[in-house]
Amino acid sequence: MKHLKLAVMALFTFATIGTASAQDSDNPWVVGFGVNAVDFRIPSEFSDYAKDYIGTSDWNILPSVSRISVDRYLNDGFTLQLAGSLNKIETFRAENDMDELYWAIDASVKYDLNNLFGDTSWFDPYVYLGGGYANLGDLGEGTLNAGVGFNTWFNENLGLNFQSGGKKEFSDKVQDHFQHSVGLVFKFGGKDTDGDGVYDKDDACPEVAGLKEFNGCPDADGDGIKDSDDACPEVAGLAALNGCPDADGDGIADKDDACPTKAGTKAMNGCPDADGDGVADNTDKCPNQAGPAANGGCPWPDTDGDGVLDKDDKCPNVKGVASNNGCPEVIIKEEAVKKLNDFARAIYFNSGRTTFRAGVSGKLDLIGGIMKEYPKANFSIQGHTDSQGRAANNLKLSERRAKAVLDYLINKAGIPANRLTSAGFGEDYPIADNKTRAGRAQNRRVEIKLVK
Structure with missing residues (x-):
């Protein structure tokens, strides 16, 4: 007892x-x-x-x-x-x-x-x-x-x-x-394979010893980010950078930073660009003077500001385009556009059809020849009718006739298809009085417009 x-x-x-x-x-x-x-x-x-x-x-x-x-x-x-x-x-x-x-x-x-x-x-x-x-x-x-x-x-x-x-x-x-x-x-009865004090049933990493706050997963560098979520598991870093360090504090992880000891920008892969010319200081031959990357970050003169440096500009005092060596680009002369429309007025179709009358193909060949002289110019072939008949039928007829001209210029005159478009406007845009025969004849026309 x-x-x-x-x-x-x-x-x-x-x-x-x-x-x-x-x-x-x-x-x-x-x-x-x-x-x-x-x-x-x-x-x-x-x-x-x-x-x-x-x-x-x-x-x-x-x-x-x-x-x-x-x-x-x-x-x-x-x-x-x-x-x-x-x-x-x-x-x-x-x-x-x-x-x-x-x-x-x-x-x-x-x-x-x-x-x-x-x-x-x-x-x-x-x-x-x-x-x-x-x-x-x-x-x-x-x-x-x-x-x-x-x-x-x-x-x-x-x-x-x-x-x-x-x-x-x-x-x-x-x-x-x-x-x-x-x-x-x-x-x-509780199983803890890795011996970290977190039982396997609750352990997200049952075979690797870890911490309870990370459900049994490790944090090797002790930065508060478990290794499975840590892009730099062996070096303490920042949560905002997935556990990687940022020595210069520019918001770019050292592993991705081309200049890890100098604060820079993401656009420059972590390097600074003191003159703001888009050339990182570590590759800029003139880091304190803005200049083009083509010249190593050093400035070259461009008097007319057209992007063509004076040394390459055949018209250094007049803005132009690089394709014309710094001189203004001439797509097509005005007199050439006038000739195109003069020839276009001589394009006649068989009544109510999209087939051409005799002799029209010669005019179309002349139009194609002018277009070839100006290969950078693009054109819109536009068809018009008089007001006789139903408007819906006239619209369709004008579209088909404009398309017929476009097809001839592509297939017979050899003009690239990407330079031409066609459209029909029916009786909507008359240039003469539809009450007279002469006016209606003027309204039945094809026009060629320069696409700018």
Whole structure:
């Protein structure tokens, strides 16, 4: 009896220094080995129950491992426990009034009170309710069991358990009694392959030791960015640069910075451009004078500002184009455009058709010849009609006739197709009075427009 009291006192002492966590889904299994005490002296008055419960003089204890239990964590603080206990009853109604073997098999559901009060990490109190079978001598029966208990954990896997409760019999074969137990408990079942303290089920990197704040993944350079998201995992850097350093503070990671020790711009790959000419200082022959890249960043004169340097400009005082050596580009002369339209007025079609009258092909060949003289000029072939007939029919006729001229110039005169377009405008743009025959004749025409 004295030994059990000492064990209980030691249990409460250990409870004040425990440091580990309670049983949960990380370590779902617990196995316990300990001793149990059975108290059969249950008086009839409730006040006597309390007095008898507190007293230990009438406890029956077998001085060896006499209770074995297996717990399996379920969910939300609930645990299923199966336990078997063995005892020798010497005190039943009075001291040394019996010498019978006692054994019991019990199944209980435990509820962790930390779910109500908050996790203390090392102290694990619970209540339980269940049933079992108790046997005393030659008699046995089912019991209803209820009580309280707690585990106190010394480390991740080892702890002490104390449990105390009552067993209510159903058929008066085994008297109602209290049963108390104390023993060692071992929790296990959680797998932590890399040993980083994060169980594999919660570990995003189960085979590489890491940190809890990164779900078990490592941060080798300690910059607060886990290695899997860190573009520079071995060098501490900035979150904004995916974990890479930026020595010059220009917002460009050193690994991508052509001038990592001098602040620059993204356009210059991290290098500065002091004169703003678009040539990085590290390749600019005149870093303090703006100049073209073609001249190594040094300025060349361009008097007329047409982008053609004076040394290459045949018209240095007049803006021109590079294709004409700095001189103004002449696409086509005005008199040539006039000739084109003079010839176009002589293009006649058979009545109501898109076929040409005799002699028209010669005019079309002359038009093609002028167009070839000015290969940079593009033209629009435009067809027009008089107001005779339906407007919709006239529009279609004008489109087909303009297309017929375009097809001849491409297929017969050899003008590139990308230089020509065609369009029909029907009777919408007359140049003479449609009420007279002469006016209608003028309105039935083809015009050639310069496309600028």
